[in-house]
Amino acid sequence: MSAAAHEPQARMHFAAFSGVPVLLGITVLLFALHIAVGAKPLPLGTVLEAIFARDATVFDHMIIWDLRLPRALIALAVGASLAVSGALMQGVTRNPLADPGILGLMAGASFAVVVTAFFFGTAPLVFLPWIAAAGALVAALVVYFIALWAPGGATPLTLTLSGAAITAFLSAIISIAHLLNEDSFENLRVWLSGSLAGRDIEMLYITGPWIAVGLLVAFSLARQVTALAMGDDVAKGLGVKTGWLKAQLLITVVVLTACAVALAGPMGFVGLVIPHVVRLFVGSDYRWIVPYSAILGAAYLLGVDIIARIAIAPREISTGIITAMVGAPVFIHLVRMRAR
């Protein structure tokens, strides 16, 4: 981190600022493109027209408003939430391998949703994010303590392994629940593969405000995360109340992850990849890492979802499959780098 930090500060900040409009531009472009492509390709002009001058009688406008716009918005929200969760987790655990998927939060969230559905039938949509959040929170704590109790403590390696173990365990139970109640699980099945297809815009209305709150809290805590990333003692020395900060961060991460899972199902490796890419450009200051992760995460998931829809058209690949294909090699690279 020191190499980047000792760069001339002014130039770095300028560079950091200047990236924002570029990245936002790219995101907007991808957003429009995302809406334009599909089974019936629509010209960008129609897309803009539909958004800014909606005519409910035009069939293309209906497609855009009822199908494509929700999906694009969901991709945007999920990408931003997961990337910011990942960034915060990496900062607070000082673990470059941290990601809501790798550390078991997604499995916990999915598990909670499935178990609820199993015992109480389909719960009202409003509760879904909260059930997911409870599952994610419990899983996060279990993973953390398993790693902590391992001799050597909660190192990136033990955290990752206990995350993988918990994920394997919960997935097995989820699969069994599936088999036992196949019919009512058909909806959940698509959801569990981490797909953005056919998602309900209702859910976005429910989770949207929470995602917004979560992102705002993340932005406001980012400065302290930078201190925390240098070690608990350093942070304390700088006047950060580490215990309280960690609790806030944990809640933020859990809420963001749960909302993302409720929206799109488990989507692996987004939270791992994006913060690392961001770090290449803005260094180790979380005041920059967090907002950039949000924008890049949104752009990334839009891009991936475009590929998911057009790669083997007319069929569709689950978006989660592609994020895993991209993310797993990054993960491998990080493990190798860490080991030097």
Added chain:
Amino acid sequence: MSTSAGTASDHVVIRSRGERVALRLPVRALVAVGVLAVLLLAVIGVSLTVGSYGIELETVITTLTGTTVSDAIDNVVWQFRFPRTLAAALVGAMMALSGGALQNVTRNGLADPSLVGISQGAALAVVFAIVAAPGLDYSWRPIIAFSGALAVATLVQALSYQRRRGNNAIRFILLGIGVSAFISSITSALLTYGDIDRAISALSWLAGSINAASWTDVQILFVWCVVLSPLVLGLTRIMSVLRMGEDTAVGLGAPVKWVRYALICVGVGFAAAATAIVGPLGFVGLLAPHAARRIARSGVGLHTVLTALCGALLVALADLVGRAAFAPIQIPAGLITAIIGVPVFVYLLQRAAAKSHL
């Protein structure tokens, strides 16, 4: 047979005249072999009686001895339950031996073929074959699986090898997890891409289910067992000195270099053949060698036998439970072994972490 002075009484020393055969074996482990074998037979017996069509044990035995009680019972026992139960036991033993070999060669108690991507590699190769060349004969599957699995094993080994420090146990597993995530995502993509019918046949196989095992499957498994088991038993002496590190093993005159490759190939072969028939079966390779060690301490040779028995017993039992617990719905054995395996993995992780910090 003779017991000699200076040997603790919990061992028997077997020496033929001329000392062609001269072994020192722990009594407890020998007893354990007997007990496990009896238990395995018992589980197989029970397994034959349980199902949607309940059959008395006596009737089962009568049927197995060749007397036809009724055509229906004959059919159920001979065509469905017996091959399935045998396949479960064989697959369990093979996954267990694969885990044992891999743990030895990586000196890593956490190594398991399904954890480090070897099973996934086999699965990917088979799915690819199902989707790309649907007409391919069934018996080719193990060989396709073997090449996929071997490729992945080589990849993980190459990725995790560090020049001076050799292999680190936990890094090896982590890389395996990364590689298996990558391979699984490709498999899923292939399944999406492939024809739905074929994809579904591949999908049911991917859950690690022994439901449909036939006599052909048992034959294939048996042939691979017959080829690989003597190899692994022949290597146990070298595995024994390899436990103390490569340098010590070289000093004692073990041909370490080629044995490394041989052990990896044997481990991959067992896992690939088992995976080709019933799909990836999680955590058996992790559980069985550990359980065998817990049941009775012994040299590597006897431990290998115990490991195979533990694996066979575990999967036979998992299959039985998966079949009976929520009947008529069948839970694949792979899910049950995963649920048992994860807590054990967590337990082992705590100790492996301690060692890697030496």
Added chain:
Amino acid sequence: MAAWNENGADTGIRLAASALCAGYDGASILSDIDLTIPTGKMSVLVGANGSGKSTLLKTMARILTPSSGTVLLDGKSVHAAKTRDVARKMGLLPQGPIAPEGLTVRELVAQGRFPHQGLMRQWTREDEDAVNAAMATAGITEFADRPVDSLSGGQRQRCWIAMVLAQETDLLLLDEPTTFLDLKVQVDLMELLADLAHARGRTLVIVLHELSLAAAYADHLVMMKDGRIVCAGAPETIFTAERLKHVFDLEARVVRDAETGHLVCVPLGAHARRKASVRVA
């Protein structure tokens, strides 16, 4: 059992390296080493960290393959000969070996019989005698049925030495057998090793970190620096202050202990020198 006694009297050279170059992954560490190991004596390799002493030992033990040059054991290259045949003549104790969990002392020592055994011949009378004799020599018979990992560091190291002894070889190579042990334990181990050479005629090659121990116990001292042998010979002739300065970059005085006649090295840091000058004043 006492096969080594016959050969012990033989003064012919059995192990020698000539024009040896070796290293890891292309980075060369040893350059052009010529070394002969006197039979029935204790040879000790010393040198600063990274001087190549362990690399030399590993190359002689065929753990590492040389990039050029040869190591001859009884006139045959150890790298070309069958590894099992070499193991019947030459034993190796690597640095910091780790015993598998729960292995008992007897089981560990029995592993030393590996080159003499077959799949179905793993516990002949000969094996049993060799293991018992090795445990007796190393003084660990009383622990025979305890797990190795329950013993202290010194006892554990004795177990490993017993394992190499059970191999019944005339030559023993040991890589830093005393590192991380208490001084008392180090001395006991060196006594044991010296006894093996002097009373039982075995040929030992030992890499040591402790200079004073090396000077006290070595029959033949080999000093290494930057992958080359600086000098080799009896400590009497080569263990001098100038050599220590040259090889280790260490300001030290070499004094002879009046009672034992051993050479001892007394390091002179700036602190010690200041004290000395105060005393002189």
